[in-house]
Amino acid sequence: xxxxxxxxxxxxxxxxxxxxxxxxxxxxxxxxxxxxxxxxxxxxxxxxxxxxxxxxxxxxxxxxxxxxxxxxxxxxxxxxxxxxxxxxxxxxxxxxxxxxxxxxxxxxxx
Amino acid sequence: xxxxxxxxxxxxxxxxxxxxxxxxxxxxxxxxxxxxxxxxxxxxxxxxxxxxxxxxxxxxxxxxxxxxxxxxxxxxxxxxxxxxxxxxxxxxxxxxxxxxxxxxxxxxxxxxx
Numbered sequence: 001x002x003x004x005x006x007x008x009x010x011x012x013x014x015x016x017x018x019x020x021x022x023x024x025x026x027x028x029x030x031x032x033x034x035x036x037x038x039x040x041x042x043x044x045x046x047x048x049x050x051x052x053x054x055x056x057x058x059x060x061x062x063x064x065x066x067x068x069x070x071x072x073x074x075x076x077x078x079x080x081x082x083x084x085x086x087x088x089x090x091x092x093x094x095x096x097x098x099x100x101x102x103x104x105x106x107x108x109x110x
Numbered sequence: 111x112x113x114x115x116x117x118x119x120x121x122x123x124x125x126x127x128x129x130x131x132x133x134x135x136x137x138x139x140x141x142x143x144x145x146x147x148x149x150x151x152x153x154x155x156x157x158x159x160x161x162x163x164x165x166x167x168x169x170x171x172x173x174x175x176x177x178x179x180x181x182x183x184x185x186x187x188x189x190x191x192x193x194x195x196x197x198x199x200x201x202x203x204x205x206x207x208x209x210x211x212x213x214x215x216x217x218x219x220x221x222x223x
Contacts, residue, residue, distance in 0.1 A: 033211070042217045096141065096210075
């Protein structure tokens with residue numbers, strides 16, 4: 001079946017850029033999402049990109065999509081301690097269901 | 111605008127007891143989803159509703175899990191009887207339409223003892 005993979009951990013220093021990577025297998029995915037989950041909370045939508053785009057920028061967030069390689073990345077510029085959380089990549093198909101990765105835990109050191 | 115509302119936020123029960131979770135989606139959202147999130151994992155879809163119709167319940171363990179969305183708005187997910195392995199976070203999400211962006215509630219954290 002469809003699969004989404006992410007590295008499990010990323011540690012950066014405050015003020016540096018963070019890059020979280022994701023690969024997916026379903027080539028028919030039309031929407032790709034990034035969600036953020038803080039401890040004890042639900043999933044907060046950060047941003048999304050349509051499969052016919054290769055880049056989207058939203059303030060400190062930049063999403064890059066390589067559709068040929070089925071690779072998605074999320075770059076957070078000027079990472080702050082408040083960005084510490086688990087980040088989930090999700091691929092959405094034509095039926096509307098989302099397939100999630102296991103999440104990348106981002107730790108930001110002061 | 112209010113987001114997706116879930117209750118209770120936390121629930122502790124003994125195994126073999128029943129438990130129910132409630133979800134109120136964002137106003138106007140026709141599609142409602144229930145997800146299961148185990149510790150250290152991403153959410154996995156249990157059931158998806160389009161209005162009051164369950165259009166995808168292939169991953170719902172029907173021997174003990176049931177769900178309903180009688181008037182096409184609120185939804186209830188039930189487990190009867192609960193097992194130790196059901197300890198997890200149960201997330202509800204909604205979207206304007208079937209392929210729209212999904213917005214999540216805070217989840218219900220279930221602990222089965």
